[in-house]
Amino acid sequence: MTYLCRSERPLLCPLLKLVLKPSILLGFQLQQDQVLNSYDELKIVVEGGNVTLTPEVSMKEEYTVNWRQEKSTGQRLIAQWKNFKTTIVAYQDVLQLDLKNGSLTFIGIRREHSGLYSFQILEGKEEHSGRYYNITVYGKFPVRQGSPKWVLEARHPASSPSDKSCYVACSVKNGPDVNLTWFNGPTIISSVNNSMHISMTLSLPLEIQPENKESFTCEARNPVTVERKTLSSTKWCPSHHPGTLSMPLVPGLS
Structure with missing residues (x-):
């Protein structure tokens, strides 16, 4: 334990440190x-x-x-x-x-x-x-050209033709008290936050079954800022073909 002496007589500091009990x-x-x-x-x-x-x-x-x-x-x-x-x-x-x-x-x-x-x-x-x-x-979720901060990415597993699912990841630059959540209508599907490593990108995956034709919303929130982006499974996972589709959710990001 560090002892900080604030005595008006600095010469007494060593003595005070010895006299004071832990x-x-x-x-x-x-x-x-x-x-x-x-x-x-x-x-x-x-x-x-x-x-x-x-x-x-x-x-x-x-x-x-x-x-x-x-x-x-x-x-x-x-x-x-x-x-x-x-x-x-x-x-x-x-x-x-x-x-x-x-x-x-x-x-x-x-x-x-x-x-x-x-x-x-x-x-x-x-x-x-x-x-x-x-x-x-x-911090607020910034919108800057050439520096994507909020990205959705859909992946179709080419290595597993039998897997017809579409995997979507919602990512945002992390910060203090940032929460990332997937919604299906008003229902929360999954949520994540990581206050331990705020310098890392926060990402939350979502698996969409081929028969699912609904829309999903990804929300990034901290106590002062909220951003929501909605995707259509029929648009993001057309035919569920193998490959990767990636695009920024905020206009101007690339």
Whole structure:
């Protein structure tokens, strides 16, 4: 376990490390973990969007507002409001601090900005108020020419002529909390998500029997974005002949 000494007298740190028992250090760690897992307000935003954190306190000249990013390794000051003057310490390319009310705004937020943030208002040296915010940034399913992100592929097993089934795979670029689901009407056929390997493409296969003439819908979803594409088995599996048919579902993808 790593012990981080925050004593105002750094020379005492080695002594404090020897004196403090492991159980006490564990208590410090548990308290820190509780802070990271608790918050006053949750902010969910799509990558590239804007989100504002507001103190909701009438500013006074004698106030000092410290905005911090909370991590398991400790706090990091990112912005400060003092005497109706603002200072951006970190993320200068995305942060704006309102001069009138001390609100902190992320402009064009990115996934790496997800996490816990807090503000502390000091009146002189005494704490006046504070609040914790949990920002969760989700990616949207992008549509980019020349970079397929959402593809259906139908395969007919040439090696097994007796197998008349058509195998369809729905794929999408993976990300945090992405779920991929096949529907037959309102009925869920199968579903998959993989939060452990978000850098990998998420794919979900579907077997269509030759006598099945229905339509199927593949849905990709995360908490802020939903995309659905429907295929007709008669179009995608005509005659169930051996070979491969592949096409992007979003116009412009190739």
